[in-house]
Amino acid sequence: MAKTGMERLKELEKEIYKCIHCKACRFAYSGEPSREGIGEFTGKQGTVLYEGMVDACPAGIEYGWEAFWNAGKIWIARSILSGDLEFSDEVRDVIMPCITCGQCSAQCENKIPTVDIIESLRAACVEAGVPMIEKHQLVDRLVKELNNPYGGKAEDRFKWAKDAGLGKYINNKNAKVGYYVGCTASYRQIEVAIATAKIFEQLGVDFTLIEEEVCCGSPFFRVGAVDTAQELMRKNLEAFKNLDTVYFSCAGCYRTITIDYPKWMAEGEKLPFKTMHAFELVSKLITEGQIKFKPNKELKGKVVTYHDPCHTGRHFALEMEQEMIKNSKNLMFDMRKVNKAIDAWFEIPRVILRKLEEDVGIKFVEMYRIKNNSMCCGAGGGVRAGYPDFSLRTASLRCDEANAVKADILTTECPFCWRNLSDANDLYNHGMQVMGVLEMISKYNLLDTANLK
Amino acid sequence: MSYKLPDEKDLDAMIGIVGKDYATNNKAITASYLSKSVMGLEAQIPDIVVRPKYIEEIRKILLYCSAEKIAVSPISGGLSGGFACPTIKPAGVMLDLGRMNRIIEVDTDNRYVVVEPGVTIGELWAYMHKNYPEWAPPVPDGAPPASTVMGDAIDRGFSLYTSSVGPQGDNFMCGEIVFPNGDIVRTGSWALPFAKPFYKYGLGPDIWSFLMGSQGALGVMTKVAVKIYPHPKFKTVVVWGMSNPEDMQDLTLEIGKQEFGIAHNTVMVQGGNYPLVMTRWPKDKIPHDYEFYEQLGISKWWMNWECWAQTQEELDYVVNRINKMAEDFKKNRAKDPDSIKPQELHPKQIASRLKKPNKIAVPYSFWEAGFLFITFYTPWNECAHFAKMYTAAMEKYGFPPVMWIASIERCRQAICMPIICFDSTKQSDIEKVQEMNRETTEYALKQGWLNYRPDPYIHAPLTYSQAGMYWKYLRTMKKIFDPNMIMHPGRLALP
Numbered sequence: 001m002a003k004t005g006m007e008r009l010k011e012l013e014k015e016i017y018k019c020i021h022c023k024a025c026r027f028a029y030s031g032e033p034s035r036e037g038i039g040e041f042t043g044k045q046g047t048v049l050y051e052g053m054v055d056a057c058p059a060g061i062e063y064g065w066e067a068f069w070n071a072g073k074i075w076i077a078r079s080i081l082s083g084d085l086e087f088s089d090e091v092r093d094v095i096m097p098c099i100t101c102g103q104c105s106a107q108c109e110n111k112i113p114t115v116d117i118i119e120s121l122r123a124a125c126v127e128a129g130v131p132m133i134e135k136h137q138l139v140d141r142l143v144k145e146l147n148n149p150y151g152g153k154a155e156d157r158f159k160w161a162k163d164a165g166l167g168k169y170i171n172n173k174n175a176k177v178g179y180y181v182g183c184t185a186s187y188r189q190i191e192v193a194i195a196t197a198k199i200f201e202q203l204g205v206d207f208t209l210i211e212e213e214v215c216c217g218s219p220f221f222r223v224g225a226v227d228t229a230q231e232l233m234r235k236n237l238e239a240f241k242n243l244d245t246v247y248f249s250c251a252g253c254y255r256t257i258t259i260d261y262p263k264w265m266a267e268g269e270k271l272p273f274k275t276m277h278a279f280e281l282v283s284k285l286i287t288e289g290q291i292k293f294k295p296n297k298e299l300k301g302k303v304v305t306y307h308d309p310c311h312t313g314r315h316f317a318l319e320m321e322q323e324m325i326k327n328s329k330n331l332m333f334d335m336r337k338v339n340k341a342i343d344a345w346f347e348i349p350r351v352i353l354r355k356l357e358e359d360v361g362i363k364f365v366e367m368y369r370i371k372n373n374s375m376c377c378g379a380g381g382g383v384r385a386g387y388p389d390f391s392l393r394t395a396s397l398r399c400d401e402a403n404a405v406k407a408d409i410l411t412t413e414c415p416f417c418w419r420n421l422s423d424a425n426d427l428y429n430h431g432m433q434v435m436g437v438l439e440m441i442s443k444y445n446l447l448d449t450a451n452l453k
Numbered sequence: 454m455s456y457k458l459p460d461e462k463d464l465d466a467m468i469g470i471v472g473k474d475y476a477t478n479n480k481a482i483t484a485s486y487l488s489k490s491v492m493g494l495e496a497q498i499p500d501i502v503v504r505p506k507y508i509e510e511i512r513k514i515l516l517y518c519s520a521e522k523i524a525v526s527p528i529s530g531g532l533s534g535g536f537a538c539p540t541i542k543p544a545g546v547m548l549d550l551g552r553m554n555r556i557i558e559v560d561t562d563n564r565y566v567v568v569e570p571g572v573t574i575g576e577l578w579a580y581m582h583k584n585y586p587e588w589a590p591p592v593p594d595g596a597p598p599a600s601t602v603m604g605d606a607i608d609r610g611f612s613l614y615t616s617s618v619g620p621q622g623d624n625f626m627c628g629e630i631v632f633p634n635g636d637i638v639r640t641g642s643w644a645l646p647f648a649k650p651f652y653k654y655g656l657g658p659d660i661w662s663f664l665m666g667s668q669g670a671l672g673v674m675t676k677v678a679v680k681i682y683p684h685p686k687f688k689t690v691v692v693w694g695m696s697n698p699e700d701m702q703d704l705t706l707e708i709g710k711q712e713f714g715i716a717h718n719t720v721m722v723q724g725g726n727y728p729l730v731m732t733r734w735p736k737d738k739i740p741h742d743y744e745f746y747e748q749l750g751i752s753k754w755w756m757n758w759e760c761w762a763q764t765q766e767e768l769d770y771v772v773n774r775i776n777k778m779a780e781d782f783k784k785n786r787a788k789d790p791d792s793i794k795p796q797e798l799h800p801k802q803i804a805s806r807l808k809k810p811n812k813i814a815v816p817y818s819f820w821e822a823g824f825l826f827i828t829f830y831t832p833w834n835e836c837a838h839f840a841k842m843y844t845a846a847m848e849k850y851g852f853p854p855v856m857w858i859a860s861i862e863r864c865r866q867a868i869c870m871p872i873i874c875f876d877s878t879k880q881s882d883i884e885k886v887q888e889m890n891r892e893t894t895e896y897a898l899k900q901g902w903l904n905y906r907p908d909p910y911i912h913a914p915l916t917y918s919q920a921g922m923y924w925k926y927l928r929t930m931k932k933i934f935d936p937n938m939i940m941h942p943g944r945l946a947l948p
Contacts, residue, residue, distance in 0.1 A: 017877045018818035021488040023530075023599030030598050033578045033810050040583075052579030053598050064504065065482050066549065072485030079484040084498060091481040109816040331738040 003264065005123020005226055012117050013081055018110040019074040025104035025114070026069050028056035028373035037368050043400025044428040045393060050368035050404060056375050058383075058394040059098045067094040070104030070114050077121050087128035095121055096133060097390060099383045100222055101310040101376035105318050113322060115315065116263075118381075122224030135386045136223045143228060147214035147235070149385070152187040158209050160190035166197045172208035178243040178273070179207045180236075180257065182250035182415070183215050189415035195442035196249040196278050202447050203285065207247065212239035218256040218311075223382035226264065233261050237272065245274045247281065249438065251311035251414030252380065259319050277312055278438055279413050283351040290453055293359035293446040300361035305407040306353055306437070307367070307398060307421065308346065308374040309414035317342040317372055346371040349413055352437055360446055362409075367401045375401060377412070379420035395424030402432060409433045411440060454938055454948045456524045456543045459500045463523060467503045467546070470513045475504040475552070486528075486547055488539045490823055493908050494883060496539035499526065499547035506552045508675045511631045515673065518546055519633040519937045526941045527669045529570035529601040530554075538668045541909055541943050548673060550603075556580055557676070559588075563651045565626050565678045566590055570603040574810045577602055581681070589613065589684035591624045594721055595814035603677055608906055609665050611859065611868065613809045614682060614720035614761070616709075619862040622665040626650045629676040630664060632934040643678070650678030663930065668906070669941040671934055687768040688761050690806045693779045694752025696792030698726075698837035701754045701858070702867075704782045704793070706833055708758070708775060709864025715760075716863040718771040723859035724756035726844070732820040732855050732874045750796060759807060820853070823877025827890055828870045828905040829897055833860060836867035839902060843871045843893060850889045868905060887911065913946040 003011075024030040030053050037051035048054065055061055060069035067076060073095055079085035098118055105114040126132060132140065139149040147154055158170050158181070169179070179200060185193035200207050214236060217229035236257065240246055248254035258275040265271075285291045308314070321338050328334040350364075357364040369375045378384070378394025399421060402410045410425070410432050412418055422434040441447055457463075459478070467476035477483070478501045487496050505511050518525045524545030528538065540547050554571035559581070568577065575598030577590045591612035593605045605612070609622035618624070627641035627650035640661035642648040653659060664671055695701050701724055709716050727746045731739055740746075743753065758775055762768035776795065783793040798806075805811075817824035831839050836858050844854035855872040873889070875882040890911050894904065898919055904912040917924040924946070931938065931947055938948045 013878055014822045014876070017822040020490040020815065020818055020824070022491070022597035022812070022815050024597040024812050024815060026599055027575055030575070031808075031812055033575060033598065033808065034582055037579075037583070049576075049579055049583065051583040053575040054579070064552070065477070065485070065502070067479075067482040067485035072482075075487045076481055076485050079487060079498070084487075085480060085484045088480065090479045094479070094481045094485070109812045110818040325735070325738070328738050330740065331734045 005120050005125070005127050005224060008116070008120035009077065009081065009124050012113065012120060015112050016074055016077050016081065016117055018112050019071060019078070020110070021071050021075060023069065023071045024109065025071055025107045026055055026057045026060055027053035027107060028103060028369045028375065029053045030107040038404055041400065041404035043403050044430065045397045045400055048400065050401070054369065056103050056369060056373070058101065058376055058378055058397075061397070062390050062393065063097065065094070068097065073098065073118055073121070074112065074114065077117050080121065080124070087125045087130050089130060092125050092130050092133070095125065096223065097383060097387050098381055099376050099378060099394065100381035102314045102318055103373070103376065106314055106372045111321065111325060113318070115318070119221060119224065122222070123226040124224075126224040126226070132223060132225065133386050136225070136382055139219060139385055140225050140228055143215050143220065143232065147232070148183040148187060149215060149219055150183055150187040152183070157186045157213065158211070160186065160193050161197060161209055164194045164197070166194070166201070169197065169207055170209045171211050172206070175206045175208035176244040177205060177207045178210055178240055178246040180213060180216070180240070180246050180248050180253055181209065182248070182253035184415040184419065185249055189418055191439055192249050192415040192418065192436050195436065195439040198442050199278065199282065199438055199447065200247070202449055203281070203291070203452065208243075210239050214239070216253040216256040217260070218252040219382055219385065221256060221260050221264070222380065223386070230264055233264060237261070241272045243273045245276060248275065248277050250416065251277070251309035252416050255311035255315045259315060277413070279349050279352060282438065282441070283348045285452070286351050286355045290451050292448045292451070293356055293441070294448050296360050296444050296446060299444060302362050302408040303365050303406050304353065304356070304362045304409045304411055305365050305367050305402050305405055306349060307377060307402070307410060307412040307417060308349070308371060309412055309417045310374070310376050310380060312413060313346060313374055314372055317345055320345065342372060349437065353411070356446070365405045365407065367405055369401060377417040377420045379416045384416070384420055391420060392424045392427055395420040396428040396430070399424050399428065399430040399432065403430055407432055409435055409440070411435050411437045413437055454942065456545060456939070456942065457522045458543075459523050459545060463521060464501055466517050467501060467514065470517070471503055471505050471510050475506070477502055486539065486549070490818075490877065491826055492538070492906060494825060494886065495541055495910060497542050497544040499540040500544050502547045502549055504549045504552050508629070508631060508637060511548065511673050511675060512635055512637060514546070514548065515631060515633040516635045519935070519939050522937055523939060524942050525633070525939050527673045529604040530573060530599065538941070538944060543942065550673070553675065559585055559681070560649070561585060561588055561681070563649060564681050565650055566681050567650065567676060567678045568602050569676055570601060570674060572603070573599050573601055574605070575599065578810055587684055588681045590681050591621060591679060592810045593621065594723075594809055594811065596810065597812055597815055598810050602679060603674055606677065606679060607665060607667065607674060615862070616722040616860040617717050617720045617863065618682070624680040625661060626653050626678040626680060628661045628664070628674055628678070630672045630674050632672040633939050634934060634936055668944045670944045670947050671931055671940055683763070685761050685763045687763065687765050688759070688807050689768060689772060690798060690803045691758045691760060691772055691775050692755055692796040692798060694755040694792070694794055694796045695787070696753045696789045698754055698840040700787050700789060700793060701756050702834065702837040703786065704779055705756050705860060706864045707782060708778055709833065709860055712863055715771045715774045718760050718762055718767070719758040719775070720761050721759035721859070722756065723857065724754065725857040726754050726854065727751050728853045728855040729857055729872070732853050732872065733816045734819060736820050752792065752794070752796065755796060757806060817855070817872050817874050820874040821876040823875055825873040825875070825886055826870050827873060827893070828868060829902045830905055831867050831869055831900075831902045833864040833867045835900065835902070836869050838900070839867070839869045839897070842896060843869070846889055846893050847871060847873065850885050852889075907945065909944050909946065913944075917946050
């Protein structure tokens with residue numbers, strides 16, 4: 001029997017009561033006051049001092065009221081549990097404009113799983129009968145009807161594959177490896193899907209695209225439409241159940257199926273397959289010396305920076321941390337291992353970027369806020385759909401940070417981040433190119449597989 | 454004293470002053486300002502929250518609320534440990550001063566920085582680090598980075614060099630305050646229209662000092678000039694361990710009593726017992742027996758001296774003098790000489806202890822789910838007595854005996870802070886904490902020990918019940934500035 005939002009919220013009661021309202025969670029690098037930065041930069045969204053700790057909660061920055069910063073929301077959750085506050089439109093309207101980027105959780109010395117708490121709070125809010133905001137209702141209706149939130153037809157889901165000459169991978173019966181494409185790459189950023197599939201092909205991965213694939217449910221887990229999300233979860237689990245491994249190119253889908261599904265599945269149920277993001281595979285093959293990149297005149301000398309998607313970066317790091325804490329018997333000793341594992345996780349995409357620097361001649365430059373302290377792109381948590389202006393201002397703040405390091409190309413590894421950053425880049429004239437890392441590899445035909453075993 | 458419960462008309466009045474985007478009675482937003490932890494377990498959801506930006510807005514709000522008899526509680530963004538002084542009964546209007554967040558002026562010759570109340574210590578530290586790296590603002594040690602300079606200072610809190618120069622309140626030069634009677638008062642040399650904030654006591658009796666420790670119960674501070682100090686490159690931490698609080702107290706006093714020289718170089722002198730380390734981890738994921746900590750080289754009690762110097766030679770001199778005095782103490786006067794030993798720190802540990810501002814005081818919720826700092830000032834040579842009394846009380850009530858002690862102004866006072874780690878989801882735990890708090894406060898007051906940042910329902914009434922004349926004059930003076938007693942009622946048992 002799957003859990004309700006209120007049940008999840010009650011499960012998290014002790015975590016909620018750990019919050020002392022210290023508000024360290026509003027900053028990136030809250031534990032690094034003297035971190036050397038790049039100084040003050042005035043961008044399209046104003047002036048930011050990239051030095052030491054920097055305000056980094058998008059909703060708090062946008063709205064200002066305590067309720068929109070993480071700590072305020074945790075105290076709202078506590079008031080709900082204690083009966084001091086009831087669910088209402090007012091509660092919904094302060095808990096929804098949160099991108100659930102998890103920056104707050106990464107800063108918390110008491111290791112409070114803030115994203116879990118906010119998502120459970122939203123689910124409980126919906127269960128209590130508070131209607132979702134209109135834009136979320138619309139995507140909820142669309143996904144129930146069409147199995148994707150974009151209004152695309154089911155038969156068009158893999159049109160990109162057919163058009164790109166990759167149709168043979170649709171329902172490739174012999175393959176034990178699946179590529180879960182996701183709705184954004186299927187219906188919007190098809191260049192990400194094509195690039196990923198072509199790279200798989202170049203790497204000799206025999207994969208299948210499952211025709212029964214439906215939306216992973218990410219937006220619906222995020223906004224509290226848990227029934228919808230769980231229905232989608234059940235369809236996907238059924239469709240992919242015979243595979244050994246499922247690859248992803250979307251950070252949100254990867255996070256949802258790997259982290260959320262097990263939490264919302266019934267007690268004792270387990271994911272029937274292993275999961276991996278495509279960039280992990282590429283990074284692994286680089287480390288093993290099996291692949292390298294070809295030089296490229298067009299890219300040589302270009303300043304390239306990398307945006308860590310929250311869903312593949314921080315959310316996995318936080319999950320790793322929670323899991324290791326749960327299993328630890330002496331956390332004082334094990335915490336070092338936790339930190340080491342997190343560092344190693346964030347290195348995976350950087351292995352690719354550094355190899356691109358070495359082989360292709362790009363200049364890889366990091367933004368100020370990176371890895372666990374990365375600033376969100378503004379797209380997640382139902383915010384892009386529900387609060388598009390705020391979402392784009394946040395993406396523009398992130399583009400400002402890329403401008404501050406004089407990036408020509410802003411890369412990422414999530415089609416949803418790609419979309420939002422790209423839209424902000426155009427809307428606010430940041431003057432960069434936004435591109436997926438794998439997209440860059442595919443577009444410029446950079447892959448050298450001569451040593452591939 | 455009765456107060457008006459603010460209604461829609463009052464909200465409209467607030468909106469008329471600050472605009473519709475900065476005043477609300479939205480129930481979710483008002484609930485988000487709650488805080489029942491760290492410094493106190495009682496809080497009330499405010500009826501209206503207002504976020505003014507300008508001093509004139511504050512003046513109008515106070516005048517309106519005073520006329521209507523609506524209670525007002527200001528917060529500068531969270532006093533030094535979370536919302537240390539949240540709204541309590543009868544709630545009313547909360548003034549969130551977070552929008553007043555300008556760093557207005559830095560003067561390195563006269564050595565002050567002028568800030569508004571919403572400037573956080575994290576922001577000020579980053580600003581100084583980038584623009585004035587030779588100078589350090591007096592940010593608190595241990596308070597989280599979102600706490601404010603103003604909040605810490607008016608609380609007479611702790612700074613990173615309190616052990617050398619005194620409590621944070623002493624770092625204030627001049628201030629600007631709005632009183633509920635509508636007056637805007639500038640103190641110290643600032644009382645003169647064209648004076649720099651260079652002298653705190655220039656115009657006779659000092660009004661600003663009256664506001665220290667007021668917890669928002671007198672007026673709203675809107676600007677302050679606070680001292681900055683050199684930030685030298687040569688720093689280290691010296692640690693000596695021992696088996697008992699008496700040896701910790703006596704050795705530290707010998708060094709502090711030097712007054713000049715090394716006593717001034719030891720900017721932060723703080724210590725405690727091994728449960729301070731233990732309770733930073735979840736209760737079921739860390740050994741509880743002392744043997745584990747002993748194997749890690751952690752003494753039962755210890756004292757850190759954080760030393761700052763202008764040259765390596767000066768730093769070496771300070772370290773050598775401390776070590777020599779400790780050796781001499783061990784040989785001649787220690788209660789348990791065998792237990793007295795230097796603790797070697799890894800460079801990473803030294804760097805971690807020297808990091809300011811830090812989150813060192815935050816993770817005590819990790820033990821269970823919630824914690825409370827109950828803080829007292831004692832004469833330094835009574836801190837061991839306090840520590841023994843309080844750790845025994847904590848054990849009696851089933852809490853781990855966590856004790857942190859630090860020197861203020863070269864061991865003139867001790868700030869003693871038991872950290873009560875408990876499960877705040879359990880009402881029974883909360884009741885036990887409060888029962889212990891009452892019992893220990895009664896004992897402490899009999900010893901003449903003072904509570905720091907008194908709790909409104911236990912410490913303040915118990916303390917003032919023994920200081921009737923002082924309380925009478927506090928009340929009389931409050932009436933001058935706040936004739937309708939609207940400022941943070943109840944917080945200091947006023948009214």
